[in-house]
Amino acid sequence: MRQSLYDFAGGERAFEPFAAALHERCLADPELNHPFSHPGQHPQHTQRLAAYLAEAFGGPASYSAECANQSHVVWLHAGNGDMSDLGRRFADCFMLAADDAGWPDDPEFRAAIRAYIDWAVDTVAMSHPDDTDIPSGLPLPRWSWDGLEREALDKG
Template identity: 30%
Template sequence: MQNIPTLYEWAGDIQTFETLFTTFYDKVLKDNLLGEVFKNMSSEHVKHVSHFVAEVFGGDKLYTVEDGGSHAAMIGHHIGKMLTEQKRQRWVQLLLQSADEVGLKSDPEFRSAFVGYIEWGTRLAVINSHLTENPMDYDAPMPKWGWGETGGPYILNDNLQ
């Protein structure tokens, strides 16, 4: 049986994710629709998002250990932001454009898994952005995304834990 790489290993390394999200957030800050949402993001925002997605894709636990984050903390950042479907779609569009620009792997299997996660995560972000309290327990596990798993409906199931 062959050793199937994680999405993180297939994508490259942490520099791959940092390059992707640096390019992406440069676009976001200049965007007419999203710029206002992110104009006050911390100087650590790009690093935290890079670490979060890399960890979800099977990389080192940089977000949970180095950054002191958790899945509940990431969900908490979206509470009360009142994100719209239009903003979600623009976020996805700019991320996919950035992925192409930085040369993120473009084979159908990887991109399918990547887009699947981005769709899942951004849709959860919109749902959670309309809440006033974080629905996640602090000790809820980080999602783990692979080559075809999905979660739901609206919960983490055994495929993601």
């Protein structure tokens, strides 16, 4: 059986440095810095982001167990109206953060995580630009080498 994206990235120790690098890159971006620097941000934002991404890539279900479900994540990003090119900018920062954190430069791995972040931007950040009517109980999506795992969405 092929190892998960989580394990291939380096397991538990790989996600907090990645989340920190992503946060720093977003703060440095002139367009992305506003949503990443607002005063209402959770004090453990980076750790929660690390747990979310670790779970999404096949790691332990810590985010779902200790923080929230996907409905909450979509709600956090909903109602922002037209976000122009913020999604593309975020996806670019995501990929550069993989370099910063020392994630493997394997082309298949990079293609899988790029496919994830492109999907996630469309599904999370761009799915409810004017509408905060989010379905309750959405499970956190799981992403594999082959893309979205259907069974994860069928649970919950």
